[in-house]
Amino acid sequence: DGGITQSPKYLFRKEGQNVTLSCEQNLNHDAMYWYRQDPGQGLRLIYYSQIVNDFQKGDIAEGYSVSREKKESFPLTVTSAQKNPTAFYLCASSQGDRNEQFFGPGTRLTVL
Amino acid sequence: GQNIDQPTEMTATEGAIVQINCTYQTSGFNGLFWYQQHAGEAPTFLSYNVLDGLEEKGRFSSFLSRSKGYSYLLLKELQMKDSASYLCAPLDSNYQLIWGAGTKLIIKP
Numbered sequence: 001d002g003g004i005t006q007s008p009k010y011l012f013r014k015e016g017q018n019v020t021l022s023c024e025q026n027l028n029h030d031a032m033y034w035y036r037q038d039p040g041q042g043l044r045l046i047y048y049s050q051i052v053n054d055f056q057k058g059d060i061a062e063g064y065s066v067s068r069e070k071k072e073s074f075p076l077t078v079t080s081a082q083k084n085p086t087a088f089y090l091c092a093s094s095q096g097d098r099n100e101q102f103f104g105p106g107t108r109l110t111v112l
Numbered sequence: 113g114q115n116i117d118q119p120t121e122m123t124a125t126e127g128a129i130v131q132i133n134c135t136y137q138t139s140g141f142n143g144l145f146w147y148q149q150h151a152g153e154a155p156t157f158l159s160y161n162v163l164d165g166l167e168e169k170g171r172f173s174s175f176l177s178r179s180k181g182y183s184y185l186l187l188k189e190l191q192m193k194d195s196a197s198y199l200c201a202p203l204d205s206n207y208q209l210i211w212g213a214g215t216k217l218i219i220k221p
Binding site for chain 2: 035040041042043044045088090097098099100101102103104105106108
């Protein structure tokens with residue numbers, strides 16, 4: 001079954017610690033995305049990558065970093081520089097100009 | 113700038129019909145998506161419109177008017193499981209999705 005996996009589903013961290021969220025897809029999609037969603041708000045783009053070894057900042061990239069060493073994987077690191085990291089993080093992938101995005105189940109990060 | 117407008121919340125009755133409106137202003141336009149998102153879950157694809165008119169898919173239909181910057185999602189024969197947020201997302205000139213805040217739809221028995 002093709003799809004996108006994100007792990008873990010729930011993550012707790014202490015303030016000041018970096019944390020890496022995993023995203024893996026076996027859809028053979030070129031493009032991958034990271035979004036953040038806060039209660040009652042829309043999806044905000046953090047980073048995206050259209051090809052291996054290349055990625056671009058989205059609207060709210062400060063305090064986050066990514067890598068794209070393999071087509072299947074696009075991990076997101078939430079650094080201690082991110083002021084309000086508690087949120088629901090969604091990873092997505094797409095292929096082609098239509099850019100229909102397929103989402104993973106999400107990771108809910110809580111920083112204590 | 114780029115802007116999406118949707119009602120924040122709507123309430124409807126099981127078995128009824130509801131129309132969720134979306135107006136948008138984007139830099140260029142390459143189509144518009146509607147996604148459904150249940151609480152605590154990921155968005156799932158509902159529809160895609162690139163030409164003006166109505167696209168029907170079972171109980172759900174989506175309409176687009178490019179000249180008016182307007183779309184709506186029509187849900188018929190509402191079921192309790194339709195309680196969710198509905199996200200309108202046009203594609204801009206760079207083929208990037210611009211996400212609205214979504215409309216939370218509450219279905220009452």
